[in-house]
Amino acid sequence: MKIDQSAILSPQLARETAHLGHLLARLRQARKVKQADAALRAGFSRNTAYRLEKGDPGLAIGQVLRYLDAIAPGATLVDLLTQADPALITLQARESTKRVRDLTAAELAELNF
Template sequence: MKVDQAAALPKYLHEQSRQLGELLSRLRIARGVKQTEAAARAGLSRNTIYRLEHGDPGLAVGQILRYLEAVAPGTTLEHLYAQKDPALLAQAARERRTRVRSLSKAELDELNF
């Protein structure tokens, strides 16, 4: 009998699975690796990579570790959770940058007291 892993997990563990998938996805994107490339390197299907990045708790630990090794060789789960990978740090810095635009005349007038 097939068990629905998502339904069998408590909510907090399902959330942890989702967070792991999000971290793996961010790492892959930060390193500039396409899903198809990561799948080929890890020996997994693209569908499995998709499920992994979306936090499917029904995947085996070995699949997660193979995927991590394919995206960032030598990286451990501990390093992934610490988010100390240089590519992740650079991506976070890019996300923090926002351009400051000049206010329009109407916006400036609205600020005048």
């Protein structure tokens, strides 16, 4: 009989597994690796990769580590949790850059004193 792991997990642990999955997804996107390619490199199905990135608590820690190694060879779980990967740092910098729009004529007139 299968047990639904998310049903017996505390809310705090559910948030932590979801956060771990989110970090895996962000690292994969920062490294520009397709989910299907990462799953293939890790040796499991795309559905398992999807479940990992959604924070499914029913997956083994070995699968998490294999997926992490498929995305960023040599990266450790500590690197992932501290977001120390250079690709993640670049992604954060790119996301924080905001494009500034030009002021309209009315806004310029309002600022003209």
